[in-house]
Amino acid sequence: MAAAVTADQAGMSVALLDEQARPGGQIYRDVTRTGTDSADRMRILGADYAHGSTLTGALIASRVHHITGVVVWSIEEGFRLVYTANGAAAHIGAKRVLIATGALERAMPVPGWTLPGVMTAGAAQILLKGSGILPRRAVLAGSGPLIYLVAAQMVRAGVPPLALVETQTRGDMMQAMRHLPAALKGWRGLAKGLGLLAELRRAGVRRFAGATGLAVEGTDKAEALCFQAGARDHRIACDTVLLHHGVVPNAQAARALGVSHRWTQAQQAFTPVLDKWGGTDLPGLFIAGDGAGIGGAMVAEIAGRLAALKLAEEAGHLTDVARDSQAKPLFRARSRELAIRPFLDAAYPPFSDALAPTDSTIICRCEEITAGEIRQTATLGCLGPNQAKSFTRAGMGPCQGRYCGLSVTAILSEATGQSPDVTGYYRIRPPLKPVTLADLATMAETEATDPEGE
Amino acid sequence: MGPAPRPCPFRNFSMSADSPFVYLCPPARLVTIRFDGAELLLPDGENLAASLLAAGIDSFRHTRKSGAPRAPFCMMGACFDCLVEIDGVSRQACMQTVVEGMDISRPVGATHD
Ligand SMILES: Cc1cc2nc3c(=O)[nH]c(=O)nc-3n(C[C@H](O)[C@H](O)[C@H](O)COP(=O)(O)OP(=O)(O)OC[C@H]3O[C@@H](n4cnc5c(N)ncnc54)[C@H](O)[C@@H]3O)c2cc1C
Ligand code: FES
Numbered sequence: 001m002a003a004a005v006t007a008d009q010a011g012m013s014v015a016l017l018d019e020q021a022r023p024g025g026q027i028y029r030d031v032t033r034t035g036t037d038s039a040d041r042m043r044i045l046g047a048d049y050a051h052g053s054t055l056t057g058a059l060i061a062s063r064v065h066h067i068t069g070v071v072v073w074s075i076e077e078g079f080r081l082v083y084t085a086n087g088a089a090a091h092i093g094a095k096r097v098l099i100a101t102g103a104l105e106r107a108m109p110v111p112g113w114t115l116p117g118v119m120t121a122g123a124a125q126i127l128l129k130g131s132g133i134l135p136r137r138a139v140l141a142g143s144g145p146l147i148y149l150v151a152a153q154m155v156r157a158g159v160p161p162l163a164l165v166e167t168q169t170r171g172d173m174m175q176a177m178r179h180l181p182a183a184l185k186g187w188r189g190l191a192k193g194l195g196l197l198a199e200l201r202r203a204g205v206r207r208f209a210g211a212t213g214l215a216v217e218g219t220d221k222a223e224a225l226c227f228q229a230g231a232r233d234h235r236i237a238c239d240t241v242l243l244h245h246g247v248v249p250n251a252q253a254a255r256a257l258g259v260s261h262r263w264t265q266a267q268q269a270f271t272p273v274l275d276k277w278g279g280t281d282l283p284g285l286f287i288a289g290d291g292a293g294i295g296g297a298m299v300a301e302i303a304g305r306l307a308a309l310k311l312a313e314e315a316g317h318l319t320d321v322a323r324d325s326q327a328k329p330l331f332r333a334r335s336r337e338l339a340i341r342p343f344l345d346a347a348y349p350p351f352s353d354a355l356a357p358t359d360s361t362i363i364c365r366c367e368e369i370t371a372g373e374i375r376q377t378a379t380l381g382c383l384g385p386n387q388a389k390s391f392t393r394a395g396m397g398p399c400q401g402r403y404c405g406l407s408v409t410a411i412l413s414e415a416t417g418q419s420p421d422v423t424g425y426y427r428i429r430p431p432l433k434p435v436t437l438a439d440l441a442t443m444a445e446t447e448a449t450d451p452e453g454e
Numbered sequence: 455m456g457p458a459p460r461p462c463p464f465r466n467f468s469m470s471a472d473s474p475f476v477y478l479c480p481p482a483r484l485v486t487i488r489f490d491g492a493e494l495l496l497p498d499g500e501n502l503a504a505s506l507l508a509a510g511i512d513s514f515r516h517t518r519k520s521g522a523p524r525a526p527f528c529m530m531g532a533c534f535d536c537l538v539e540i541d542g543v544s545r546q547a548c549m550q551t552v553v554e555g556m557d558i559s560r561p562v563g564a565t566h567d
Contacts, residue, residue, distance in 0.1 A: 019531060019549070026530070041478060071531075087543070104532055114535075116512045116525030117474065123529035126548075130529075131504035132478035157478055220523050221512050239474035250532075365533060368519045398534040433531075436543070 001025070001055045003098050003288055003304030008062040010312035015065040015092055017072050017083055023059050025289075026102055026122070027297045028052025029129045032060075041132055044156040046149075048192075048297070049129075055301065067092075074430035075099075075257055077282065082430075089439045096284040096311050099254055100304060103247035103290035106269070106350055107403040108142055109357045112216030113243060114365055117223075121150045121244035134159045135240035139225045141165040141214055142245035144348040148196040150242065155203040162238055163206040165227055167245065167351035170210065176347035186340035189296075208234065212353060216241050245350045248406060249291045255428035257282060263420040266345045267294055268355070269406060270425055276331070277310035278303055286311060295338055302334045355410050363411070364404040366397020374408055378415035384424045385409055398434050401426040473510035481505075485554035496552045503529060503536045503547035514538055514547060515561050537561060 001023055004016040024031045031052035034041050042050060059066065067085070074082040075097060082091045105120040112118065121140055127133040134154060138161045140147050151161050183190060200207070208229040217224040217235070224237045248269040251261060259280045261270040271293040278286045286307040289300035306327055313323040357363060359372030369392045377388045385401075385408045388394055394408055395401035401408070405426050413423040481497030488494070489511060496505040503526045506514070513523035514536050526536040529548045536547040539559045547558075 021551070038479065044478075104530075105528070114522065114524065114527075116514075116523050119527050119529070123527065126529040127475070127504050127507070128478075131501050131508070133475050133504050133508050134478065136474055136476055159476060221525075365527070365535065368517055368522070398537070399532060402532045403528075 001059045001304070002301040003100060003308040004064045004066075005055075005058045005062050006305045006308035007312055008064050010308065011317040012308075012312055012315055013065075014063075015067060015094070016059075017067045017070050017081065017092070019069070019071050021069045023056045023066065023068075024052055025100075025300075026126075028055065029126060031129075032056050034129065038132065041128070044153050045129060046153070071433050072253065073432045073435055075253055077257065079284065084433075084435060084439050087436075087439060089435065096286070096315065098278070098286045098288060098304070098307050098311065099291060100287070100289040100300070101250045101253055101291045102300075103294060104250045104402055105244055106246045106248045107363070107407055108243040108245050108351060108354045109361050109363045109371070109407055110214045110216065110243070110351075110354055111358065111361050112218060112222065113241075114362055114368075115216055115218050116221040117218065117239055118216050118241045118243065121146055121242040122247075124240075124242045125150050125153070128153060128157070135242070137162055137238045138240035138242055139163050139165060139236050139238045140242045140244070141167070141211070141225060141227075142243050142351055143168040144244060144246050145193055145196075145344065146247075147244050148193065148200065150244075151205060152196045152199045155199060155205065160203055160205050161242075163208065163236055164200070165211045165214065165225060165229070165234075165236075166207060166209045167211050167214070167353075168209065168348050172349055173347055176343050179343040179346055183340045183343035185336055186338075189337075189340045190343075214351070214353065245354060246348065247290065247294055249293060250402070251291060252400065252402065252428050252432045254280070254287055254291065255425070256430050256432060257285060259285070259287070261425065264293065266342065268350050269294070270409075270420070276306075278307035279310065284314070295334075295341065298337045299334055302330050302337065306330050306334070355407075356414060357407070357411075363407040364392075364394040364397065364401075366399050366404075367393040367395075369394040369404070371407070371411055374411045375415050378412055382412065383416055383418065385412065385426045386424070388412060389426060395426050400428065400432070473508055474512070475508045477508060485552065487552060487554070487556040487558060489558045490560055498552055498554065500552050501548065502550040502552050502556075502558075505552050506547060513560070 004014050007014045022032050070083040070085040072081050072083045079094045079097045080091055105122045134157050140161050154161050211227045211229040214227045216222050222241050224235050225241050226235045254272050260273040262273050264271045272287050278288045288303040288307045309323045309327050312318045357371040361371050362368055363371050373392050377391045382388045409420050409423050413420045483498045484495040485498045494509050514525050524535040526548050527533040531549045538547045539561050541557050
């Protein structure tokens with residue numbers, strides 16, 4: 001949204017394609033509707049969420065051609081974006097493209113995580129933002145600030161979670177402490193985190209730290225979360241288990257275009273290789289936001305504006321002097337916002353059991369492939385995910401490896417002793433989401449209308 | 455002590471007493487849809503997956519390989535565990551809205567590739 005508005009203000013002709021029906025992305029999902037529908041929901045979601053209205057307001061007031069409810073399933077170099085809207089395929093041409101596909105929650109494969117009743121913490125938040133729905137008896141499990149935020153929102157809504165089962169350890173916090181001085185530059189973020197923890201304490205929400213051996217019990221649906229903490233076994237009966245241990249870039253579109261990616265150890269994920277403006281190794285193709293590496297909502301907004309300034313300069317709408325003078329405060333703001341990341345990454349690392357799941361744990365949800373089956377392919381000589389895919393079908397289901405890709409890389413890399421960079425990632429090909437023949441058939445009919453964007 | 459959470463007066467309202475989910479406030483206009491042959495009253499224009507969950511539907515589909523039940527996991531269109539057949543077409547329920555008269559069935563084993 002920030003990028004589209006900045007580019008529009010610079011005089012570019014801009015189309016913004018988004019799968020969601022209303023503006024907002026993940027963090028500000030449905031903010032335009034929540035504001036008018038329910039003051040109560042706004043209070044529960046908090047001030048950071050309300051900030052989204054300034055972005056959506058600017059977008060609505062701009063000339064940006066906002067095409068909503070469309071899945072972009074192919075981006076061809078040159079560029080042509082193919083998308084489906086209401087079961088009909090269409091396409092749009094553009095000289096320059098900015099990919100801002102955001103993040104996905106990191107898959108947290110633990111025994112039982114495929115049972116109905118197990119969702120991501122972000123999914124619970126989407127239920128609240130989009131529909132005003134909350135789980136009655138839920139346990140939040142994993143690590144990271146989003147868990148505290150979701151828990152606090154549940155408390156404010158009057159339906160607190162039964163417990164927070166946190167996987168980060170005291171050791172992680174000690175490690176993180178060396179990043180604390182730098183993080184103080186982003187003190188607002190730290191203060192917010194402490195505020196959330198205080199809110200949970202006041203509400204008397206139970207918290208377990210350093211939990212291990214997480215497993216969801218149940219036959220046809222989740223019935224309890226079992227784990228060890230403080231040298232004891234625990235079992236919490238519940239209807240809903242909300243898993244979360246961080247977010248990772250949603251890189252499907254960038255991957256399909258062949259943008260180079262590199263393993264980033266601190267984020268335990270692959271990130272695209274970009275210049276300071278968000279430019280990729282393909283001319284005219286930029287990436288901004290969490291899809292470029294996890295930085296959070298403010299960083300995403302700033303990076304979007306920076307990429308837009310560079311795009312506008314390339315398109316001849318801004319001189320490089322004007323670009324640089326507008327960019328200068330943004331670069332400064334970005335480094336201030338990023339200051340807290342090393343602390344957060346170290347304090348709330350991914351749950352180690354879920355990075356190296358037990359043999360019987362399913363890692364590919366679509367094709368029901370276990371960690372053991374992937375390890376088996378390594379003993380048969382598989383070195384990378386693409387070979388493992390052809391042996392096991394892992395990553396061949398409709399989600400196209402969105403939730404198993406990093407697990408497969410991690411398991412193979414552990415088994416072969418090769419680095420994640422050498423092990424690599426699935427080769428992603430369009431369509432980025434499954435398309436039906438009926439969708440394709442409609443494309444021929446729309447071939448005639450082909451708006452040219454910049 | 456900080457401010458006590460101010461509960462919405464209707465917070466215990468729910469479409470189904472067995473549902474593991476509750477509405478913050480009751481949904482406005484309800485319309486009739488069919489799910490696996492049975493009639494359900496769901497809030498018009500709201501997210502389909504969310505509305506089905508709130509109505510107490512806990513299994514949306516069964517996997518092709520083992521037949522295991524699945525229900526929405528990500529709510530953002532990424533995992534495909536919410537796939538249902540709407541008027542014969544396979545769709546992600548979390549990316550659809552409730553429309554009067556929808557006829558939804560659980561795809562048995564079928565996925566979308
Ligand atoms: C479920 C979830 C909940 C989160 N909640 C919070 C929170 O409460 N607070 C917080 O600080 N951070 C939260 N985060 C992190 C936060 O989302 C990001 O920091 C921030 O939203 C990044 O902004 P972005 O513009 O990069 O991506 P996003 O806001 O995620 O926007 C990406 C957009 O791209 C669209 N998209 C993706 N692929 C396609 C495609 N193929 N075709 C068309 N459109 C597509 C999506 O629909 C989405 O609207 C959450 C993350 C997730 C995954
Ligand atoms: S719940 Fe994941 S795609 Fe719908």
